[in-house]
Amino acid sequence: MASSASNAQISYHVRSNSFPSRPHPLTSEVDQHLSRLRSSQATSTSSSSSICHEINGLQDLYGCVDKFLQLPLVQQALGQEQQKKWVDELLNGSLRILDISSIVKDALLQTKMCVQELSSVLRRRRGDEISSEVKKYLTSRKAVKKTIKKALKGMELKHSSKTSEEHETITMLKEVEAVTFAVFESMLSIISGPRSTSSQLGGWSLVSKLVQPKRIACKEDMNEFEKVDAALIAHKTSTSDNIIQVLKGLESNIQDLEGGLESFSRHLIKSRVSLLNILNN
Numbered sequence: 001m002a003s004s005a006s007n008a009q010i011s012y013h014v015r016s017n018s019f020p021s022r023p024h025p026l027t028s029e030v031d032q033h034l035s036r037l038r039s040s041q042a043t044s045t046s047s048s049s050s051i052c053h054e055i056n057g058l059q060d061l062y063g064c065v066d067k068f069l070q071l072p073l074v075q076q077a078l079g080q081e082q083q084k085k086w087v088d089e090l091l092n093g094s095l096r097i098l099d100i101s102s103i104v105k106d107a108l109l110q111t112k113m114c115v116q117e118l119s120s121v122l123r124r125r126r127g128d129e130i131s132s133e134v135k136k137y138l139t140s141r142k143a144v145k146k147t148i149k150k151a152l153k154g155m156e157l158k159h160s161s162k163t164s165e166e167h168e169t170i171t172m173l174k175e176v177e178a179v180t181f182a183v184f185e186s187m188l189s190i191i192s193g194p195r196s197t198s199s200q201l202g203g204w205s206l207v208s209k210l211v212q213p214k215r216i217a218c219k220e221d222m223n224e225f226e227k228v229d230a231a232l233i234a235h236k237t238s239t240s241d242n243i244i245q246v247l248k249g250l251e252s253n254i255q256d257l258e259g260g261l262e263s264f265s266r267h268l269i270k271s272r273v274s275l276l277n278i279l280n281n
Contacts, residue, residue: 024068024071024073026064026067026068026071027068027172029064030061030064030065030068030172030176031172033057033060033061033064034061034175034176034179036057037054037057037058037061037179037182037183038179040053040054040057041054041179041182041183041186047190047223048190048223048224048225048253048257049253051183051186051187051190051257052253052256052257052260054183054186054187055183055187055257055260055261055264056260057183058179058180058183058264058267059260059263059264059267061176061179061180062176062264062267062268062270062271063267065173065176065267065271066267066270066271066274068169069271069274069275069278070274074169075278075281077167077169078167078169078170078275078278079278079279079281080167083166083167083170084279086166086167086170087170087275087278087279088279090170090173090174090177090275091272091275091276091279093177094177094268094271094272094275095272097177097180097181097184097268098265098268098269098272100151100155100181100184100188101184101261101264101265101268103147103148103151103188104184104187104188104191104257104261105258105261106147107144107147107148107188107191108191108254108257108258108261109258110140110143110144111140111141111144111191111225111250111254112251112254112255112258114136114137114140114141115137115228115247115250115251115254116251117133117136117137118133118134118136118137118232118243118247119244119247119248119251121133122240122243122244122247123240123244125240130235130240131235134232134235137232138229138232138233141193141229144191144192145192145193148188148189148191148192149192151188152185152188152189152192155181155184155185155188187257190223190225191225192225193223193225193226193229224246224249224250224253225250227246227249227250228246228247228250231243231246
């Protein structure tokens with residue numbers, strides 16, 4: 001899934017006098033991670049597994065970025081007075097990424113709790129309780145979608161172009177930020193699922209669209225969040241075992257995403273601390 005954020009790709013081949021003519025190997029390594037993530041974004045299938053792969057890619061990218069920020073030459077270059085305003089902008093960007101990451105974590109936790117409660121009810125096979133719990137899950141999903149819609153709107157950034165005052169390392173770190181926003185935009189879109197399901201919780205008019213034979217035949221094209229939404233909206237025509245199966249798949253996927261996000265957040269915080277130290281020295 002190519003996102004608007006990933007379009008903000010900036011070339012940073014112009015070398016600054018503050019660096020030796022031969023780039024440090026870590027510069028090339030960061031560039032390679034960026035290229036892989038851009039390629040993944042361009043060919044993404046909007047699946048939960050692909051976004052897990054991209055989160056892992058972000059972990060690798062930020063692990064490399066943190067090593068890069070420890071280089072004395074990098075710290076010296078970014079510590080120059082004329083670069084501090086750009087470092088400050090990067091710090092603001094990292095804070096926004098942490099905020100968005102928190103929104104994603106909350107959405108995943110809320111969804112996982114509802115999945116676990118619904119699975120428990122389905123195993124007890126109590127008809128009235130199942131309908132009530134399904135309604136509760138769909139209502140929760142509506143709230144999650146609303147929060148995500150607001151977050152996505154707030155991510156519509158305008159990235160500035162490279163200026164003559166801007167060090168090449170700042171430009172590279174801007175690209176890292178842009179790719180990160182692109183991955184999170186994709187993740188939020190996947191968690192939210194089809195927009196149509198969020199506006200029709202009061203009735204079952206969407207059932208025919210989601211359970212028609214052609215749609216069922218393409219079920220493998222749906223991510224885990226979509227599969228659960230479709231199964232629950234049509235739960236009166238499905239068996240408890242089938243619903244439990246899709247819920248199990250979603251819960252497993254959420255756990256993978258949570259683990260990846262936790263690791264990514266640690267890397268991001270380390271990079272943020274490094275930038276703060278550079279700014280304050």
